[in-house]
Amino acid sequence: MxxxxxxxxxxxxxxxxxxxxxxxxxxxxxxxxxxxxxxxxxxxxxxxNDVARSLFNKRSNLLGVILPTTANPFFGELTFHLENISAAKGYKMLVCNSLNRIDKEEKYLEMLLRNQVDGIIVGTHNRGILDYHKQNLAVVAIDRYLSETIPVVSSDNYEGGKIATDLLVSQGCKNIVLIDGIGDLETPARLRRKAYEEIMEELGLRPIVYEIPEVFDRESQAKVIAKLFKEYPDVDGVFATNDIFAASFITMAKKMGRDVPGQIKVIGYDGTESVQSFLPELTTIQQPISTIAEIAIELLLKEIEGEFQDIPLETRLPVKLLKGTTA
Amino acid sequence: MxxxxxxxxxxxxxxxxxxxxxxxxxxxxxxxxxxxxxxxxxxxxxxxNDVARSLFNKRSNLLGVILPTTANPFFGELTFHLENISAAKGYKMLVCNSLNRIDKEEKYLEMLLRNQVDGIIVGTHNRGILDYHKQNLAVVAIDRYLSETIPVVSSDNYEGGKIATDLLVSQGCKNIVLIDGIGDLETPARLRRKAYEEIMEELGLRPIVYEIPEVFDRESQAKVIAKLFKEYPDVDGVFATNDIFAASFITMAKKMGRDVPGQIKVIGYDGTESVQSFLPELTTIQQPISTIAEIAIELLLKEIEGEFQDIPLETRLPVKLLKGTTA
DNA sequence: CTGAAAGCGCTTACAG
DNA sequence: CTGAAAGCGCTTACAG
Missing domain, CATH: 1.10.260.40 (lambda repressor-like DNA-binding domains)
Incomplete structure (x- = not known):
């Protein structure tokens, strides 16, 4: 024993x-x-035995993180940073892959509460459903509005969308299409789309949006993109709100015999290490993933310590254009 | 309250x-x-309160997983599957990114023990250092030999290495170079190299191996590959033991004005979802990641339940050639 | 069918 | 400087 x-x-x-x-x-x-x-x-x-200690102290030093899936490089990298920063501060991390499914998310939330986590980082999209605050638990959201009182950390999505759209316009694209995921309309990531739409309208161009329903499924991506090519054969610029969509588009374009960037310019979003290794030619908007993680943990620990005064409700971190050759 | x-x-x-x-x-x-x-x-x-329950039951329903980093798509995807399967069986997952650093690994192991995890999945390389068995804790290793008594689950690395090498040879490559990471000589993943070396020697060809010291650092990869090009300008085939190295090589080859696959054929290893999205043209050996996760959890739960009889010490899962256009 | 008591492995006032 | 007692939130024999 x-x-x-x-x-x-x-x-x-x-x-x-x-x-x-x-x-x-x-x-x-x-x-x-x-x-x-x-x-x-x-x-x-x-x-x-930390279980016994936690019971007495009413402090588990456990953090929960709920996100769609670590299989997605953005979240895989985010998880790495969140965990590493937490570990350095003496916290351990319970990871939950919800695949954006509300039922799973609710189960995970209950599990985390039962396990007496000191706080939760949320990177999934289900606004309102989870009554985090009622439990008066420390929560920080990444790129999601969860309630009026939960701080949100995100990249500067509007600026990112603006840089991307401006770049395509400045390169002479006339028929610029946005490829986006389906999601809550009120998520900060939607600002990428909003910037695109506003700039297009300012320029008297028509915004065209294609939405991919099953975000993590390559089939679903391919289907939507095929439809795009059929309906807008004269597309000459694409802004994809994440790099996977951008990559899917480029793959399909190649199959259709279209030259990127010759005939169509493409720009993505995220700029993970993975995409930099696998597809360095992709022009993309890079999110400051490690900074997002740092700030999220910092705010969460403040909440845990009860220091609510200097917690900004919204933190927008600067993005960076990674200039590849696709746009 | x-x-x-x-x-x-x-x-x-x-x-x-x-x-x-x-x-x-x-x-x-x-x-x-x-x-x-x-x-x-x-x-x-x-x-x-599950903390109180765990204390009484001497059962936490917590699993720990120690791996290099979820930022690497192979481990990000593996983590997703491990966690998802565990959740379905009522277990939660504490994730630890060790970056292959022994000091971190030891700290994480102690942390997991203090937290009374019921079992641990290990995907890092430090043989022997961690006296898992002394603690008589349930442990399953993924692609690593940790001790004589810890079951190992891996893809059929030798077969994968053989398929890759044979493919290059059959495509007429004469100067085939292996790009590998640095690591324990006794890890199953080394069988990829072993297969390459044996086949080369059988054919009377000289095996040439380049090792990348800082596995996760693109700079380090680039440096070694530049050296490779300098020392073996006539390289016409490359087997990289993971897809990131393969991608780095291809990127460098392009920079040097070499055509892949025209002048140099390249084949990687892993075949993650990420690489299939970002670099679908890469020919690679695909590991059955979800099956690896399934079996690892299955064995771990058996150990936890004390059913030691039917636990195989080594499980080798079949690999699959993903035929792209780079080889 | 239901409850009082003891205990899981710790920690913290409170005495001394 | 050190120890006996009570308690963290549960569960499980044991009675009834």
Whole structure:
């Protein structure tokens, strides 16, 4: 069996209270006692049981993160940063892949509450459904508005959409199409689309939007893009609101014998490490993923500590144009 | 404050014991009592505290996973599957990104032990360092030999290496170079290299291996590949032991004005969803990621349940050639 | 069919 | 400087 605090106490010839004290570096303990206890601990290979500690302290040092799927490079990278930053601050991370499904999200939320997480980072889209605040739990959202009181961290989506659209326009594209996912209309990521639509209208051009219903399914992407080519054969510029859609479009364009960027310019969004490795020629808007993670954790820890005063409700981080050769 | 079992008991006019019984569906309870209790629970919005339950049950239903980084698409996808399968079986997942650093790995292992995880999935390379078995904890390794007694699940690396090398040879390549990571010599993934070396030697060709020291760093990859081009300008075939290296090579080849596959054929390894989206033209050996995850969890749960009899020490899953246009 | 008591492995006032 | 007692929120024999 695993040794417990009583075993250590017995071996060291002290009380469990004293062992707990050296464990927590709390109160006065003579050096001699401390040494005895530490010797006993290492002899028994003792590690304190954090479950018991959490129960008493009402603090689990556990964070939950709910996102669509770590299989998507953006979220895979985000998870890496969130976890790494949390670990450095003494928190552990329970990861939940909801695939944007509300039923899963609700189950995960309940699971996290039962497990007494100290806070949750949410990167999925279901506004309102999850009554986070009622539980008065620390929550930070990434790129999603969850309620009036939950802080949101995101890249500057409007600016990103503007840079992308402006770039296509400045390169002489006349028939610029947006490829977007289906989602909540009130998500900050929709600002990418909003910027596109507003700029197009300002220029007297008609905004054309194609929506991909099953965001993570290549078939679904291909189907919509095929439709796009059929209905708008004269497309000469594409802004995809994520790099996977951009890549799908380029693949399809090649199949159709269209030259990118010769006949069609393409620009994506996200700029993950993965896309930089696999498709470095893609021109894209890069999100500052590690900064997003840093700030999200920072705000969450503030909430956990009860420092609500200096928590901005919205943080928009600057994006960067990664100039490849596709636009 | 969060309601606890006593609050529910009081509201329902029963004892905590009875509430616990309806919670766990255990022992006889009259329908009327059950209803009263359930009504009280929903009225109070009560969720049991799993920390307290874990403490008593000596079962956390927590699994730990230690891997290099979810930022790498292979591990991002693996994590997604591991987590999803675990969730379906009632387990939660603590994710640890070790970046292959031994110090981090040790810290994470201790953290997981303190948190009383029921089992651990390990996808990092540090053989022996972690005395998993001494703690007699349920452990399953993915693509790593950790000790004589820890079951390993992997793709059929030798077969994958063979398919890749054979393909290059059959396409007439004479100067075939392997690009590999640096790592433990005894990891199953090394069988990819072994297959390459053996086939080359059988054919009277000289195996040439380039090792990338900082696996996740594009700079490091670029440096080694530049060296490769300098030392072996007549390279006409490349087998990269992962798709990121393959992509890096292709990118560099383009920069050098070499045509792939015209002058150099390239084949990678992994075949993730990401690479299929971003670089579908890459010919690669696809690992059955979801099956690896399924079997790893299945074996881990068996260990947790104490069913050691039918746990194979090594499981090699079939790979599949994804024929693109680069080889 | 239901409840009082003890205990899971810790920690923290409170004494001394 | 150190220890005995109570309690964190549950569950499970044991009675009744």
């Amino acid at each position: 695993k040794p417990k605090i009583d075993d250590v106490a017995k071996l060291a010839g002290v009380s469990p209270t004293t062992v707990s004290r050296v464990l927590n570096n709390r109160g006065y303990i003579s050096d001699r006692t401390k040494e005895k206890v530490q010797k006993a601990m290492s002899e028994l290979n003792y590690f304190p | 969060k309601p606890k079992i006593d609050d529910v008991a009081k509201l329902a006019g029963v004892s905590p014991t009875t509430v616990s019984r309806v919670l766990n569906n255990r022992g006889y309870i009259s329908d009327r009592t059950k209803e009263k209790v359930q009504k009280a629970m929903s009225e109070l919005n009560y969720f049991p």
